Amino acid sequence: MAKSNLRKTRPPVEFGRLQWIALAVGLFDIATAIHPLFAFDTSNPLLRFSTGVAGVVMARKWEHARRFGIALVVGYGGLVLSQLAGPDRLEPVTLLYARTALSGVLIIALSIRGAGPAPRGSAG
Template sequence: MARSNLRKTRKAVPFGRLQWIALAVGLFHLVTAFHPIFPFDTTDPLLRICTGVLGVVMARRWKNARRFGVALVLGYGGLVLSQFTAPATLEPVTLVYARTALSGVLIVVLSVRGCGPVARGAVA
């Protein structure tokens, strides 16, 4: 019985638009963990490092990039909602959370819109 080596026959699939956005969001979080853009950004850098590493790793596949967008919407959207329901005044760091949740919404909208992964062996 002949054994096929899948590594030799596997073709490189180019990054889609969704994966590039997930990679950009991940890299942006890694950069802002060490050099914050806004002076009121007092969030823990470990949260941004984890988000950045997760974005870079999950951008390798289209489905994982979409899951990264859903995770951003649920995670950071929950942080935004918790800030709105707090009895105290609204903290300025909520803008940072909202920015990240909106980037997750962009990823999810692009994944639903139909810019899916490249179909292998599709005949045009």
């Protein structure tokens, strides 16, 4: 009997707008962890690097990219709120946390707006 060498082929990963933004945010976070853009960036590079890696990995699927946006809003939004509630003077790094939280808001807004994953198998 001849052996069949049939493999299941995976369909190519199709990126939507939401996934491209999650990927861009992830790559930007990795880049700023390696080389900070601003002199006042006193945030932990490991935190920014891990956020970036999570963004790159989670950008593969639409649902995961949306969860990445939610995680950015919850995580970095919490950091912003703790900075606002804590000391008498505001630290400049709070602006970087707010930028990352707003990136998450953008990702969530795009997911709610209806930029869902493209249906598979439809000829159009």
